[in-house]
Amino acid sequence: QVQLVESGGGVVQTGKSLRLSCVVSGITLRGYAFHWVRQAPGKGLEWVAHISHDGGRTDYADSVKGRFITSRDNSNNTLFLEMSSLTKEDTAVYYCARQNWGPYFDSWGQGTLVSVSS
């Protein structure tokens, strides 16, 4: 049974940086691509980033391109999302999600809340 557990969220000031982690268990990490999806308070889901199974390819939503970087450590079954130049619009619950046999997300973590304030 795959399990994803995000951490690293918290309150951060505008313009600062924060790194989120997602520890994955129950599977071999290198076999899968993963995504980050966020949800602002009371709002809908927004796709944020994708990382290929080996980390060789990353893709980002326009809203975070140039500010967010996703990476992975397959040996430690951990994904990362480095967020910089944060604005209040980045306030959201951030989920990591597995991409399995096709372009959709079959397993999700419980999310970690990032609050950006001045």
Added chain:
Amino acid sequence: QSALTQPPSASGSPGQSVTISCTGTNDDIGRFNYVSWYQQESGKAPKLLIYDVSKRPSGVPDRFSGSKSANTASLTVSGLQAEDEADYYCTSYVATNSWVFGGGTKLTVL
């Protein structure tokens, strides 16, 4: 990439059927058969309901079904049950490894 368009709310009585629409463009729903649907209960993480427009992962009841016509995808929930009350999101793959979600539909079981 603009979000897919969903109605903000839908409702039905127990036992009835409800259909939620999801409208995109020729660059997403109209181009790829990679529409998926997610159910999000209050305070919980989303759960995959439908993938590849109309396929169900194991464990998802066959009361949930998906379809697509041109640039619009649809999720139908048949035989509504109280436990179906949740938010529902569609998403589509867009070219060059990006994805777009719909704004979400809150389903109320009356």
